[in-house]
Amino acid sequence: MSKTLFDKVWDSHVVRHVEDGPDVLLIDRHMVHEVTSPVAFLGIKNRGIGVMYPNKTFATADHNTPTINQHLPVQDPLSANQLAALEKNAKEHGISHWGLGHEKNGIVHVVGPEYGITQPGATIVCGDSHTSTHGAFGAIAFGIGTSEVEMVLATQCIMQPKPKKMRINVKGDLNFGVTPKDVALYIISRLTTSGATGYFVEYAGEVFENMTMEGRMTVCNLSIEMGARGGMIAPDEKTFEYIKGREHTPKGADWDKAMEYWKTLKTDPDATFDKEITFEASDIEPMITYGTNPGMGLGISKSIPTASEVQGGASTYAKSLNYMNFNEGDNMIGKPIDFVFIGSCTNGRIEDFRAFTNIVKGRKKADNVTAWLVPGSHKVEAAIKEEGLLDILTEAGFELREPGCSACLAMNDDKVPAGKYAVSTSNRNFEGRQGPGSRTLLASPLVAAAAAVTGKVTDPRELMK
Amino acid sequence: MAYDKFEILKSTAVPLPIENVDTDQIIPARFLKATERKGFGDNLFRDWRYNNDDSPKEDFVLNNPKYSGKILVGGKNFGSGSSREHAAWAVYDYGFRCVISSFFADIFKGNCLNIGVLPVQVSAGFADKIFAAIEADPNTEIEVNLPEQKVILPSGESESFDINGYKKGNMLNGFDDIDYLTSMKEEIKAFEAKSPL
Numbered sequence: 001m002s003k004t005l006f007d008k009v010w011d012s013h014v015v016r017h018v019e020d021g022p023d024v025l026l027i028d029r030h031m032v033h034e035v036t037s038p039v040a041f042l043g044i045k046n047r048g049i050g051v052m053y054p055n056k057t058f059a060t061a062d063h064n065t066p067t068i069n070q071h072l073p074v075q076d077p078l079s080a081n082q083l084a085a086l087e088k089n090a091k092e093h094g095i096s097h098w099g100l101g102h103e104k105n106g107i108v109h110v111v112g113p114e115y116g117i118t119q120p121g122a123t124i125v126c127g128d129s130h131t132s133t134h135g136a137f138g139a140i141a142f143g144i145g146t147s148e149v150e151m152v153l154a155t156q157c158i159m160q161p162k163p164k165k166m167r168i169n170v171k172g173d174l175n176f177g178v179t180p181k182d183v184a185l186y187i188i189s190r191l192t193t194s195g196a197t198g199y200f201v202e203y204a205g206e207v208f209e210n211m212t213m214e215g216r217m218t219v220c221n222l223s224i225e226m227g228a229r230g231g232m233i234a235p236d237e238k239t240f241e242y243i244k245g246r247e248h249t250p251k252g253a254d255w256d257k258a259m260e261y262w263k264t265l266k267t268d269p270d271a272t273f274d275k276e277i278t279f280e281a282s283d284i285e286p287m288i289t290y291g292t293n294p295g296m297g298l299g300i301s302k303s304i305p306t307a308s309e310v311q312g313g314a315s316t317y318a319k320s321l322n323y324m325n326f327n328e329g330d331n332m333i334g335k336p337i338d339f340v341f342i343g344s345c346t347n348g349r350i351e352d353f354r355a356f357t358n359i360v361k362g363r364k365k366a367d368n369v370t371a372w373l374v375p376g377s378h379k380v381e382a383a384i385k386e387e388g389l390l391d392i393l394t395e396a397g398f399e400l401r402e403p404g405c406s407a408c409l410a411m412n413d414d415k416v417p418a419g420k421y422a423v424s425t426s427n428r429n430f431e432g433r434q435g436p437g438s439r440t441l442l443a444s445p446l447v448a449a450a451a452a453v454t455g456k457v458t459d460p461r462e463l464m465k
Numbered sequence: 466m467a468y469d470k471f472e473i474l475k476s477t478a479v480p481l482p483i484e485n486v487d488t489d490q491i492i493p494a495r496f497l498k499a500t501e502r503k504g505f506g507d508n509l510f511r512d513w514r515y516n517n518d519d520s521p522k523e524d525f526v527l528n529n530p531k532y533s534g535k536i537l538v539g540g541k542n543f544g545s546g547s548s549r550e551h552a553a554w555a556v557y558d559y560g561f562r563c564v565i566s567s568f569f570a571d572i573f574k575g576n577c578l579n580i581g582v583l584p585v586q587v588s589a590g591f592a593d594k595i596f597a598a599i600e601a602d603p604n605t606e607i608e609v610n611l612p613e614q615k616v617i618l619p620s621g622e623s624e625s626f627d628i629n630g631y632k633k634g635n636m637l638n639g640f641d642d643i644d645y646l647t648s649m650k651e652e653i654k655a656f657e658a659k660s661p662l
Contacts, residue, residue: 021631145550
């Protein structure tokens with residue numbers, strides 16, 4: 001029988017199908033961080049059981065870590081307590097732990113691929129909705145709740161009904177200045193934040209085939225923002241090239257054996273999806289969001305739609321624009337901004353910093369802008385220095401911080417103050433997401449860079465001529 | 466963590482007819498720093514419920530004495546965004562045992578089922594009827610009948626809802642998935658031994 005990529009990976013991990021219920025799914029790789037794991041560890045302790053396969057779980061600290069002075073004790077006692085709990089739990093159960101200050105430390109979805117933990121055909125979960133990032137490698141990867149973290153620790157399995165399948169095709173070539181982030185924000189704006197709920201997405205077509213692995217990670221990362229559990233892209237030569245030789249990838253004969261399997265991981269020509277959607281790459285321009293969910297995005301040259309032009313209720317729409325202090329019909333270009341954040345599991349990789357640096361090179365940070373440049377990991381931080389990007393950034397008036405989730409969810413001190421506008425390369429523009437009362441405009445690293453040097457929303461293509 | 470059994474819940478309800486309520490609103494990230502599961506109800510809808518000086522916002526429904534009960538009725542696409550189970554914990558800890566909406570985000574729905582909060586998805590039309598009934602009379606008692614899989618209004622109007630047999634059994638008996646999974650450990654071990662990764 002013909003199968004999709006998703007079917008092939010899912011079906012090969014079903015330990016048991018429960019009658020009139022979910023599948024029991026074996027998990028190959030489990031990543032944990034300090035925020036969603038402590039109650040799960042407490043749970044297995046209370047049940048008097050241990051971790052079934054400690055070598056399949058990897059721990060890193062990222063969500064509430066500071067991004068300056070990481071060599072000093074963490075000031076916030078609650079954050080320090082969570083970090084200490086992760087370290088203690090990892091040690092007690094024999095789980096590898098890349099805590100604050102460790103050379104491999106970084107955002108969970110950045111370090112997983114960097115060290116080859118992420119592999120094609122694997123099932124990967126983490127108590128974090130952006131686990132979908134790892135789907136870029138042809139893995140089934142999705143976010144889970146803390147009860148499920150406990151299940152994986154205790155039994156290496158979770159219980160999930162098999163989602164429906166959707167394929168999203170983007171055909172043709174991308175326009176100048178359009179990045180993977182724009183592709184994702186465009187798709188979400190067309191589908192809305194609930195348009196893919198209940199589905200697992202496969203991204204297909206020239207645009208994704210031509211995309212770098214880091215670009216694919218950005219796209220898969222944002223799958224959850226249209227409601228999908230996850231998104232995946234069939235592995236190809238680019239994928240194999242990326243993972244080869246990394247610490248946790250198979251070596252020698254094991255590599256050859258794995259490659260045999262990985263090369264089968266593509267959707268059969270006559271396999272069918274529950275839903276199939278096609279977009280044209282030529283319709284996409286650099287994107288920016290104007291509202292309080294990631295579906296409220298538009299091409300940067302466009303004006304904010306009226307309530308009658310959008311899906312959903314008028315009162316919810318009015319509440320959102322009121323929070324942003326924007327009006328229907330406003331142009332986005334020229335809107336003054338206060339903060340710029342580049343980083344997160346969405347856009348905190350080296351290619352993102354290269355793109356940002358390309359635009360700010362030879363220019364100066366605008367005086368009215370506070371900029372937070374936060375690499376996704378120590379590895380990214382080192383590359384920024386080695387490639388000479390840091391010198392260019394410093395010359396333009398920017399400082400580089402230390403790795404972590406930072407202002408993406410503002411659990412640490414990197415909080416955008418109430419009422420201020422931040423152009424952010426992260427993934428969510430929810431009310432208060434970047435600090436109580438903060439107002440977020442989601443965009444690509446290019447749009448963020450253009451805003452950082454002009455102090456307002458600016459079309460990056462104007463600065464790339 | 467096992468939870469109380471859920472069979473038939475008859476209660477007044479709290480209406481929140483806003484769409485796309487994300488889990489950052491249900492519990493903001495800065496309240497996720499606990500290492501134990503307690504006290505999350507105090508911060509349920511924190512930034513909609515309280516001003517910066519911690520005084521209650523009078524126009525928010527949880528601060529309106531007219532509305533109370535064990536059922537929360539939310540707008541379409543309830544619980545989107547972050548996978549934080551803390552959102553479901555906050556709903557439970559505040560005292561809700563059931564959330565009704567015309568559409569739920571996936572992870573939030575699963576988290577609720579795993580901790581003993583029943584997510585009930587009804588049609589948009591029936592959700593509107595529930596909102597109208599509560600608006601007309603905040604003391605309206607809604608019956609959520611799990612054995613029969615029905616939501617029943619005092620007018621006698623009702624609608625069926627879906628839940629798979631396995632999860633229904635868990636909710637009726639107060640069992641959780643770990644009880645199930647730990648009972649099949651040998652089967653998991655044998656399966657894992659054959660897995661390529």
